[in-house]
Amino acid sequence: LASYHVIQWIDGSLEMLDQRVLPHQVVYLQFNTPVEVCGAIRDMVIRGAPAIGLSAAYGMALAAQHSLATDKSEFFRELIAAGKILSSARPTAANLTWAVERILRRLESSKQEPIDRLKVIALDEAKAIDYENEQMNRQMGLHALPLIPQGARIIHHCNTGPLATGAYGTALGVIISAHQHGKQVHVFVDETRPRLQGARLTSWELKQCGIPHSVVVDSASGYLMRTKGINLCLVGCDRIAANGDTANKIGTYNLALVANAHNVPFYVVGPTSTIDMSIPSGDDIPIEERPITEVTQIGDFQITPDDIQVENPAFDVTPARYITGIITDRGIAYPPYKASLSRLMGE
Amino acid sequence: LASYHVIQWIDGSLEMLDQRVLPHQVVYLQFNTPVEVCGAIRDMVIRGAPAIGLSAAYGMALAAQHSLATDKSEFFRELIAAGKILSSARPTAANLTWAVERILRRLESSKQEPIDRLKVIALDEAKAIDYENEQMNRQMGLHALPLIPQGARIIHHCNTGPLATGAYGTALGVIISAHQHGKQVHVFVDETRPRLQGARLTSWELKQCGIPHSVVVDSASGYLMRTKGINLCLVGCDRIAANGDTANKIGTYNLALVANAHNVPFYVVGPTSTIDMSIPSGDDIPIEERPITEVTQIGDFQITPDDIQVENPAFDVTPARYITGIITDRGIAYPPYKASLSRLMGE
Numbered sequence: 251l252a253s254y255h256v257i258q259w260i261d262g263s264l265e266m267l268d269q270r271v272l273p274h275q276v277v278y279l280q281f282n283t284p285v286e287v288c289g290a291i292r293d294m295v296i297r298g299a300p301a302i303g304l305s306a307a308y309g310m311a312l313a314a315q316h317s318l319a320t321d322k323s324e325f326f327r328e329l330i331a332a333g334k335i336l337s338s339a340r341p342t343a344a345n346l347t348w349a350v351e352r353i354l355r356r357l358e359s360s361k362q363e364p365i366d367r368l369k370v371i372a373l374d375e376a377k378a379i380d381y382e383n384e385q386m387n388r389q390m391g392l393h394a395l396p397l398i399p400q401g402a403r404i405i406h407h408c409n410t411g412p413l414a415t416g417a418y419g420t421a422l423g424v425i426i427s428a429h430q431h432g433k434q435v436h437v438f439v440d441e442t443r444p445r446l447q448g449a450r451l452t453s454w455e456l457k458q459c460g461i462p463h464s465v466v467v468d469s470a471s472g473y474l475m476r477t478k479g480i481n482l483c484l485v486g487c488d489r490i491a492a493n494g495d496t497a498n499k500i501g502t503y504n505l506a507l508v509a510n511a512h513n514v515p516f517y518v519v520g521p522t523s524t525i526d527m528s529i530p531s532g533d534d535i536p537i538e539e540r541p542i543t544e545v546t547q548i549g550d551f552q553i554t555p556d557d558i559q560v561e562n563p564a565f566d567v568t569p570a571r572y573i574t575g576i577i578t579d580r581g582i583a584y585p586p587y588k589a590s591l592s593r594l595m596g597e
Numbered sequence: 598l599a600s601y602h603v604i605q606w607i608d609g610s611l612e613m614l615d616q617r618v619l620p621h622q623v624v625y626l627q628f629n630t631p632v633e634v635c636g637a638i639r640d641m642v643i644r645g646a647p648a649i650g651l652s653a654a655y656g657m658a659l660a661a662q663h664s665l666a667t668d669k670s671e672f673f674r675e676l677i678a679a680g681k682i683l684s685s686a687r688p689t690a691a692n693l694t695w696a697v698e699r700i701l702r703r704l705e706s707s708k709q710e711p712i713d714r715l716k717v718i719a720l721d722e723a724k725a726i727d728y729e730n731e732q733m734n735r736q737m738g739l740h741a742l743p744l745i746p747q748g749a750r751i752i753h754h755c756n757t758g759p760l761a762t763g764a765y766g767t768a769l770g771v772i773i774s775a776h777q778h779g780k781q782v783h784v785f786v787d788e789t790r791p792r793l794q795g796a797r798l799t800s801w802e803l804k805q806c807g808i809p810h811s812v813v814v815d816s817a818s819g820y821l822m823r824t825k826g827i828n829l830c831l832v833g834c835d836r837i838a839a840n841g842d843t844a845n846k847i848g849t850y851n852l853a854l855v856a857n858a859h860n861v862p863f864y865v866v867g868p869t870s871t872i873d874m875s876i877p878s879g880d881d882i883p884i885e886e887r888p889i890t891e892v893t894q895i896g897d898f899q900i901t902p903d904d905i906q907v908e909n910p911a912f913d914v915t916p917a918r919y920i921t922g923i924i925t926d927r928g929i930a931y932p933p934y935k936a937s938l939s940r941l942m943g944e
Contacts, residue, residue: 273902438908441892441900443790443814449892449901457902464906465892467790469815469848473884473913476850501816503823507858508851545788545796545812551896553788554796555620555804559811561785566820 253458256416257296257304259377262315264308266296269413273454282316284309284332291339291346294445298414299488299524300383303345306336307376310353314372317365325365329357329372341536342497342565344489344526349379380416386521386579387418391427394577397517398428398435402481405438405471405509408499409447410486410519411455421484421519422452424577429461437463438474442499444544444562468501475512483509487520487576494570494587495532500563506572515574522578527595532567540564600805603763604643604651606724609662611655613643616760620801629663631656631679638686638693641792645761646835646871647730650692653683654723657700661719664712672712676704676719688883689844689912691836691873696726727763733868733926734765738774741924744864745775745782749828752785752818752856755846756794757833757866758802767866768831769802771924776808784810785821789846791891791909815848822859830856834867834923841917841934842879847910853919862921869925874942879914887911 254276258265264287268277279295281287287309291302313332319325333350340346356375357368398404404425408414411422419426428435437456441449449465456463466474474480483505489497496502496518509516529535542560546553554560576583576591583590601623605612611634615624626642628634634656638649660679666672680697687693703722704715745751751772755761758769766773775782784803788796796812803810813821821827830852836844843849843865856863876882889907893900901907923930923938930937 274899441790443788443816446900453905454902457905462906464908465901466908467815467847467892469790469851470908470910470913472850472854473847473910474908476914500814500820503819504816504851504855507819507855511854511857545814548895548900549898551898552621553793553895554812555801558800558804559809561811561813561817561821563817563820566817567823 256301256412257308259308259311259373264305264312266290266305267413268295269297269451270294273450282312284313284335287312288335288339297447298409299343299345299486300415300420300521301413302340302343303349303523304380304383304416306346307349307353307379309336310350311373311376314369317369319365322361322365325368326357329354340538342488342538345523348523352379383415383521384417387415387420387423389579390420390519390521390577391418391423393582394424394517394519395428395431397482398424398433399481400433402428402433402435403438403479404435405440405474405480405483405505406452407440407448407485407502407505408442409451409455411452413451413455414486420486420521422455424484424519425461426459429459435461437461438480439463439465440468440471440501441465442501443468447499471505472508475508475514480514482515482517484517484519487518487524488565489529489535490518490520490525490576490591491529491531491535492527492588492591493531494573494576494585494591496568496573497532497535497537497565498568500566503566503568506568510572516572517575517577518573519577522580522595525578525591525595527591527597532569535567537566538564603648603759604655606655606658606720611652611659613637613652614760615642616644616798617641620797629659631660631682634659635682635686644794645756646690646692646833647762647767647868648760649687649690650696650870651727651730651763653693654696654700654726656683657697658720658723661716664716666712669708669712672715673704676701687885689835689885692870695870699726730762730868731764734762734767734770736926737767737866737868737924738765738770740929741771741864741866742775742778744829745771745780746828747780749775749780749782750785750826751782752787752821752827752830752852753799754787754795754832754849754852755789756798756802758799760798760802761833767833767868769799771831771866772808773806776806782808784808785827786810786812787815787818787848788812789848790815794846818852819855822855822861827861829862829864831864831866834865834871835912836876836882837865837867837872837923837938838876838879838882839874839935839938840878841920841923841930841932841938843915843920844879844882844884844912845915847913850913850915853915857919863919864922864924865920866924869927869942872925872938872942874938874944879916882914884913885911
C-alpha cells in the first residue's frame with residue numbers, strides 16, 4: 251500500500267520517518283535509546299496514539315537490547331526506568347503506557363529466563379505489538395465497511411493513517427479499506443490546527459493512495475454539512491474512557507457538536523488498546539498543553555504579535571452522547587457504551 | 598484610542614493601512630482610482646464589511662474628484678461604471694453596494710448642480726458615511742453594555758475592530774466599550790483560519806488597547822466552553838437577511854452551534870447598513886470562494902503537498918435560530934427577527 255515506512259526496527263536501532271518535515275521532505279531518523287525515543291515522541295517526530303504506543307514498545311526493546319546489566323534485578327530496574335521515561339513523553343494517549351506495561355508484564359512473566367533471552371523476548375513482544383497493531387487496523391476497516399455508503403462524503407479530522415498508527419490506519423484505515431473495496435469516497439480533510447496534521451499528513455497519505463479529497467479549514471465543517479451533503483465523520487482517538495467519552499485531537503469535540511446539529515453520524519475509530527477501562531469518564535483524562543509556538547508560528551513565519559498569551563490544549567474530550575459508534579478491532583460499540591465497551595473488553 | 602488610522606482621505610487621495618502585513622509592519626498605501634480601490638478590497642489591503650463599505654464610498658469620491666467629464670451625462674456614466682467596479686470587488690458584504698448606492702442616490706438627487714459641485718457632494722457624502730459609521734459603532738458599544746457581565750470571558754471570531762470598520766469596531770467595539778466602562782474582560786481570540794485575522798489583527802488591536810486576551814485555534818471553542826466558563830460569544834457580520842440569518846467569516850456558524858450546545862449566548866454585532874431587508878433568508882446570500890493559496894500557504898511557507906484540491910469558502914451563514922441577539926446602532930434585535938429587524942429598519 252504505502253511506499254514509505256513509519257517505524258521500523260533495523261539492526262538493533264529504531265528508524266522513524268520524521269513527520270515534522272512532511273510533506274516536503276521524506277527523512278528517516280535513527281534512535282538508539284529510550285531517552286531518544288521519548289524525545290522523538292515529545293517533539294512529534296512520530297505522533298498518533300497507536301504509533302506512539304508502538305514507538306514506546308520499541309523504545310523498551312532498545313532499553314533491553316542495549317542493557318549492560320549483569321544481574322537480573324539491575325536489568326529490571328533499567329527497564330522499569332525506561333518505561334517511566336517513555337510513559338512521561340506525552341500524557342493523553344492511552345497506548346503509550348499500555349505498550350510499556352505490556353512489555354514489562356511479558357518480561358515479568360519470563361523472569362526465570364537469562365538476561366540474553368529477556369533481551370530477545372522484549373524485542374519479540376514489541377514486534378508482536380507491531381504485527382497485532384496492523385491486524386487490528388485491518389479489522390477496524392472491515393468492521394466499518396457496512397457503514398460507508400457508495401459515494402460517501404466524509405469529514406476526517408487530524409491524521410489517523412499509517413503515519414499515526416504504524417500501518418494502515420484507524421479512521422483513515424476505514425477510508426482506505428472502503429476505497430480498496432470499490433467504494434468511491436470523497437474525503438474532506440480538515441487541516442487540524444495548530445500542527446496541521448490534516449493538511450500536511452492526511453492529504454499526503456490520501457494522495458499516495460489515490461483517494462479523492464479536498465483540504466478545508468477546521469471551522470468549515472458546519473458550512474460543508476449545510477451545503478455539501480456530508481454522510482459521516484470519522485476520527486481517531488487518544489483515549490476512550492469506560493463510559494465512551496473520548497479524548498482526541500483538539501477540534502474533535504467541535505466537529506462532533508456540529509455533526510450532532512446536522513444529524514450526521516459521528517464515528518470514533520481506534521484499537522482496543524486505546525480503551526482505558528480504568529478511567530470512568532472523560533473528566534479524568536489528562537489534557538496536554540503544548541508549546542505556544544505551535545499557534546504563534548508556522549514554519550519560520552511568525553503569525554501573531556510578540557508577547558501575547560496563548561492557550562494551546564492539544565486534545566479535547568467528546569462526551570459519549572455525541573458519538574454514534576466506536577469502531578474497534580473487536581467490532582463496533584454502540585450506546586450505552588458502559589455496557590458495550592465492557593462486553594468488547596471482556597470485562 | 599488607536600494610534601493608527603485605517604482609512605483616510607488626504608489631499609485628493611485615499612490612504613489605507615495595509616492589513617496584509619500586520620502585525621509585523623505598519624505600512625500605509627495610497628490609492629487614486631476606483632480600480633485601484635477595487636484591487637485593494639479584493640486583495641484584502643482592507644477588509645471587514647463596514648471598512649470595505651467605507652473604502653467603496655471613498656472610491657466613488659475618487660471617481661468623482663478625478664473625473665475629466667465635461668458634461669453631466671458623461672460624469673454620471675463614469676460614476677455608475679465606478680460603482681459597478683467597486684461593487685464587484687467582493688460579493689458577500691452588504692455594505693459594499695450599500696455605500697455605492699448611497700453615493701449614487703445622493704448625486705442623483707443633486708443632479709441639477711454643476712459638475713464641480715457634484716464632485717464636492719460625492720466627497721462630502723463619503724465623509725458623512727465615515728462620520729456616521731463611527732457614531733454607529735459607538736452606539737453599538739453602548740447598547741451592548743448591559744449584556745457584558747463584570748469579569749466576562751468572551752470568545753471573539755475574526756477581526757471586528759477599527760481595522761474592520763474604519764473606527765471603533767462592531768463586536769470588538771463592544772468589548773472596547775465594556776473595557777472603557779470599567780468592566781474587566783478576558784477575550785479568547787480565535788485565530789480565524791485561513792487568513793488569521795484573529796491571530797494577526799484582533800490580538801494586535803487588543804494589545805494596543807491593553808485588553809487581556811489569549812489567542813486560541815478556532816476548533817478550541819468547545820474545549821473552552823466546557824472547561825473555562827465562557828459567558829458569551831461576539832461576532833461581526835457581512836450581511837444579515839430579513840429573517841436574521843447572518844453571513845459572516847467562515848467559522849461563525851461552527852462557533853454558533855458550539856455556543857448553542859453549551860447554552861452560551863451568541864451575539865451578532867453590526868451596523869444597520871449590514872442588514873439587507875431585500876434578502877428574505879441566508880440561503881440567498883452569495884458566498885465568496887477565495888484562492889486556495891490562502892489555505893495551502895502561510896507567508897512563504899507551503900503547508901500542503903502540491904497539486905491538491907482545496908475548498909475555501911470565505912463565509913458561512915448562521916441560521917437565525919442560533920443567534921441570541923443582533924446588536925445594532927439602533928438597538929438590539931431579538932427573535933423573532935423578521936419582526937424585530939423590520940421595526941429597527943422602520944419598514
